[in-house]
Amino acid sequence: MSSESPRPTFTELGVAVEITDALEALGIRHTFAIQEYTLPIALDGHDLIGQARTGMGKTYGFGVPLLDRVFDSADVEEIDGTPRALVIVPTRELAVQVGEDLQRAAVNLPLKVFTFYGGTPYEEQIDALETGVDVVVGTPGRLLDLSQRGALRLDKVAILVLDEADEMLDLGFLPDIEKIMRALTHKHQTMLFSATMPGPILTLARSFLDKPVHIRAESADSAATHATxxxxxxxxxxxxxxxxxxxxxxxxxxxxxxxxxxxxxxxxxxxxxxxxxxxxxxxxxxxxxxxxxxxxxxxxxxxxxxxxxxxxxxxxxxxxxxxxxxxxxxxxxxxxxxxxxxxxxxxxxxxxxxxxxxxxxxxxxxxxxxxxxxxxxxxxxxxxxxxxxxxxxxDIPEGASDRVGPATKVLGGGVTARAPRRRR
The missing domain is CATH 3.40.50.300 (P-loop containing nucleotide triphosphate hydrolases)
Incomplete structure (x- = not known):
C-alpha cells in the first residue's frame, strides 16, 4: 500500500455541503490533482488556465467551484432564470457528458443545468431558456446561434468555462468562441482547461483572461501519455x-x-x-x-x-x-x-x-x-x-479463434448507416 497521504477532500477545500453530499453519494470524496490545485483559486473567483491530461478530473475541477459560486457567492447575482454560468465544449458527446456530471453534482441545489448542441431541433432548447436555465453547457456553434437569435442571454453570465480548448482549436471553433467571448463585455470569471497549450490557445487566454493563474496538474516534463x-x-x-x-x-x-x-x-x-x-x-x-x-x-x-x-x-x-x-x-x-x-x-x-x-x-x-x-x-x-x-x-488464450459466436448486428449501423449526400 502506498505511504502517500490521500489528497484533500472536497469538504476540506471548503465546498458547500450540498455539493459534497452529492459527490459522496457518487463515491467521490478525495480530489484529483487538478481539482486540489484549481478549487481554492476558482472558488475565490480568479481567472485560471488548468492544464491536465484527459481523464484526470478536469470536469469537477471547474464544475464544482462553478456550481458552488452560482449557488452561493456574494459576487454572483441571485439566480433568476437567466444563465449565470456558461460551459463551452467541443463536441455533442462531451456536452452531454459534462451536463450529466454537473447535474449529478447539483442534485441538492436549486439550479437548472441544461445542455445545448447542434443536430437537434431548436424548439426544446429555446423553450428551456424561456422557462429558465442557470448553468448552460453547450457546443460553440449552437450557443452562438441561440445568442444571435436573442434566445440565450449572456449579460448576466458570471462564470465562463472553455473545456478541452485545444480540441476546439483542432475542430475549427475558435472564431465562434471569440464571438461569444466578445459578447461578455461585463466583469466575469473565465476558466480555460486544456490538455495541451498550443500558441493560439495562449493567445486566446491572454486576450480574454484577467491575470490568469496557470495550473499544471503534472510537471512540465511529464509524458504526454498516462503512465497507467x-x-x-x-x-x-x-x-x-x-x-x-x-x-x-x-x-x-x-x-x-x-x-x-x-x-x-x-x-x-x-x-x-x-x-x-x-x-x-x-x-x-x-x-x-x-x-x-x-x-x-x-x-x-x-x-x-x-x-x-x-x-x-x-x-x-x-x-x-x-x-x-x-x-x-x-x-x-x-x-x-x-x-x-x-x-x-x-x-x-x-x-x-x-x-x-x-x-x-x-x-x-x-x-x-x-x-x-x-x-x-x-x-x-x-x-x-x-x-x-x-x-x-x-494474454490471449491459446484456443482463441477467428469468431466467438453467431453473427450479431452492429448497433448504430455499419457500412450502410447513412448514404453519403450526392452533389447536385
Whole structure:
C-alpha cells in the first residue's frame, strides 16, 4: 500500500455541503490533482488556465467551484432564470457528458443545468431558456446561434468555462468562441482547461483572461501519455488486421474497448466484420445521425455492448472511465491524435492497454509519433494473427479463434448507416 497521504477532500477545500453530499453519494470524496490545485483559486473567483491530461478530473475541477459560486457567492447575482454560468465544449458527446456530471453534482441545489448542441431541433432548447436555465453547457456553434437569435442571454453570465480548448482549436471553433467571448463585455470569471497549450490557445487566454493563474496538474516534463496505460505497438499486414483485432478482443481481462479507425468507411467495415464474428459491437462515425450515435454511446456506457468502433472526430469527448483497451486499427495521422486516442483508457486511477497496429504503409506516420512523444519504439516488430508473441504479450488464450459466436448486428449501423449526400 502506498505511504502517500490521500489528497484533500472536497469538504476540506471548503465546498458547500450540498455539493459534497452529492459527490459522496457518487463515491467521490478525495480530489484529483487538478481539482486540489484549481478549487481554492476558482472558488475565490480568479481567472485560471488548468492544464491536465484527459481523464484526470478536469470536469469537477471547474464544475464544482462553478456550481458552488452560482449557488452561493456574494459576487454572483441571485439566480433568476437567466444563465449565470456558461460551459463551452467541443463536441455533442462531451456536452452531454459534462451536463450529466454537473447535474449529478447539483442534485441538492436549486439550479437548472441544461445542455445545448447542434443536430437537434431548436424548439426544446429555446423553450428551456424561456422557462429558465442557470448553468448552460453547450457546443460553440449552437450557443452562438441561440445568442444571435436573442434566445440565450449572456449579460448576466458570471462564470465562463472553455473545456478541452485545444480540441476546439483542432475542430475549427475558435472564431465562434471569440464571438461569444466578445459578447461578455461585463466583469466575469473565465476558466480555460486544456490538455495541451498550443500558441493560439495562449493567445486566446491572454486576450480574454484577467491575470490568469496557470495550473499544471503534472510537471512540465511529464509524458504526454498516462503512465497507467501500457502501450503495445507492432506492424500488422493490412489483410490480417481484422483477424489480429479479433484475437486481441479475446485477451484475458479485456473489458470495454474502443477501436479507432481513421476513416468513416473503415470504421463501418471493421464494425461489420466484428459483428459477423460474433462480437457485440457499436459504431460511432460521421455518417451516422446524432440519435444513432447517442444510442451507440449509451449502450457502450451501460455495458450493453463492450466494443465501440469510432473515428477520431466522432470520439472526441467520449469520457468513460472503465475502458480497459484501446486499439488503433489504423495508425493516427499525428502525435496529438495518438495521445487523445490512447487517453481513452488508463483514466481516473484505472490501468489500461493501448494497442497500435502499424500497417507497412503507415511506418512513416508511426516514426513521427514515436519521435515526437519519445516512446522508444522506433522499429515495431512484425506480428501476425498467428504469432505466439501476440498471444503472449496480450494474454490471449491459446484456443482463441477467428469468431466467438453467431453473427450479431452492429448497433448504430455499419457500412450502410447513412448514404453519403450526392452533389447536385
Amino acid at each position: 496505460t501500457r502501450q503495445i505497438v507492432f506492424q500488422a499486414h493490412r489483410m490480417d488486421k481484422e483477424a489480429v483485432t479479433a484475437r486481441i478482443l479475446q485477451a484475458r481481462g479485456r473489458g470495454k474497448t474502443i477501436i479507432f479507425a481513421r476513416t468513416k468507411r473503415t470504421a463501418a467495415q471493421v464494425a461489420e466484420d466484428l459483428a459477423a464474428r460474433g462480437f457485440t459491437v457499436g459504431s460511432v462515425h460521421g455518417d451516422m445521425g446524432q440519435p444513432a450515435r447517442e444510442r451507440s454511446l449509451n449502450a457502450f456506457r451501460s455495458g450493453k455492448i463492450d466494443i465501440l468502433v469510432a473515428t477520431d472526430v466522432a470520439a472526441r469527448g467520449i469520457d468513460i472511465d472503465d475502458v480497459t483497451h484501446v486499439i488503433n486499427y489504423q495508425t493516427p495521422d499525428d502525435p496529438m491524435t495518438y495521445v487523445h486516442r490512447i487517453g481513452r483508457t488508463g483514466r481516473a486511477g484505472h490501468t489500461g492497454t493501448a494497442v497500435t497496429l502499424v500497417g507497412y504503409d503507415e511506418l512513416l506516420k508511426w516514426t513521427a509519433i514515436n519521435t515526437e512523444l519519445n516512446l522508444g519504439q522506433p522499429n515495431p516488430p512484425q506480428w501476425f494473427s498467428t504469432s505466439p508473441e501476440l498471444y503472449e504479450t496480450l
